[in-house]
Amino acid sequence: MSSRREHRSSRTSLLDGLEEGRFIASSSFPHDISERDNDEALDNLQDRVSFLKRLTGDIHEEAETHNRMLDRMGNNMDSARGIMSGTINRFKMVFEKKSNRRMCKLVAYFVGLFLIMYYLIRLLRYIKG
Known part of the structure; x- marks a missing residue:
């Protein structure tokens, strides 16, 4: 229980200068x-x-670029699968057909x-030489 009191007292000492969102200058x-x-x-x-803000914008652009690239890759994979x-x-x-198998063996x-x-x-x- 005393650790709570110490925590509260240290917290209030840190926040002594704050009042309604404004900093009050100490003496x-x-x-x-x-x-x-x-x-x-x-x-x-x-x-x-x-x-x-710039960093998050760059990350967003990079993610969009990668998404477009993955979409193209997926489309290419689908066409290759076909x-x-x-x-x-x-x-x-x-x-x-047996005759076709014989022809393939002959070619091989x-x-x-x-x-x-x-x-x-x-x-x-x-x-x-």
């Missing part, structure tokens, strides 16, 4: 110094508020044979 400070300090504090506070599903459907149609063998020959030719050039 140790002249009135004009207090006004000057209040003006400086007010100017300092205005500078901080304007800085924070293209991929069309391609997969075409592959399904190709592999449904030719591509593999071409790659093997390409690397053998490069290897022979490397050995000669």
Whole structure:
């Protein structure tokens, strides 16, 4: 209970100079110094508020830019998903028929044979040169 009293007394000692939102100068400070300090504090506070306003404006612009970019990316992903599903459907149609499967295997063998020959030719050039 005594800690509450001490807290209240320290709080009231800090707020002794305040009355109805105005600062009342104590006897140790002249009135004009207090006004000057209040003006400086007010100017300092205005500078901080304007800085924070600019900062929040910049953050808002950045967030809007990122939202637009994410929207474009989502649209691009949707179109890519459509293209991929069309391609997969075409592959399904190709592999449904046996003759088409044989054709794909034949093409894969030719591509593999071409790659093997390409690397053998490069290897022979490397050995000669």
